[in-house]
Amino acid sequence: MTKVILFDLDGTLLPMDTDAFVKGYLKHLAPKVASIIAPEHFLKCLWAGTEAMMRNIEAEKTNEHVFEETFLELTKLKKEDIWPTLDDFYTNVFPTLSHLCSPTPLARQVVEEAVKQGYRIAVATNPVFPKAAIYERLRWAGIEDMPFEVVTFYENSSFTKPHAQYYQEICDRLEVEPSECLMVGNDKQEDMAASQIGMKTFLVEGYIIDRGEPSYPINEQGTLEQFYVSLMKRQGLFEK
Known part of the structure; x- marks a missing residue:
């Protein structure tokens, strides 16, 4: 679960x-x-x-x-x-x-809905930027005050995507099994690589990045709005 x-x-x-x-x-x-x-x-x-x-x-x-x-x-x-x-x-x-990005209020709605339903939340962004830059982007997204238990940045991480160790390090910090986690991202290689250690995956459409190889399993995919609807209605990956 x-x-x-x-x-x-x-x-x-x-x-x-x-x-x-x-x-x-x-x-x-x-x-x-x-x-x-x-x-x-x-x-x-x-x-x-x-x-x-x-x-x-x-x-x-x-x-x-x-x-x-x-x-x-x-x-x-x-x-x-x-x-x-x-x-x-x-x-x-x-x-x-x-101005180099296009923030959407849907981001906050998604995160708030996840919290409302009792999910623990974390930001698994590739930690190649300093903390200041990551938190500024969280502010742009309108979610800097959300109760994320882990936010990865280059000062607090020892690995990067798509290494399996990156995802395992997050699990260790949260004290959960990979099978208890869902990775949500737009990169077919860096984000879907979470499946290597047994995480479920959701590929967000709109700004998909695909380098072709390697190919990793994707449990579900759709727009961020479709993800929100599935989460809210407890469908697909969110069926209890």
């Missing part, structure tokens, strides 16, 4: 074209560090740090640690040389980028 609903954020509860969002985000970020490091080199090192996080499966290292280690080694900078500028960006500039 499902006890916990794990929600992806980007493209799921927060409708957006992820590629367009990332391009817009980097367009604003790169100039902020221009006085410290050439923007082109900065972006190259930023992507290398991100790729290192995506590869990492060392449980003793957080994603934050992996990113810092890779990024600082490549840039030849000290943390104090650039981190205050990055922190300032996430505090003062990132909050102005909500």
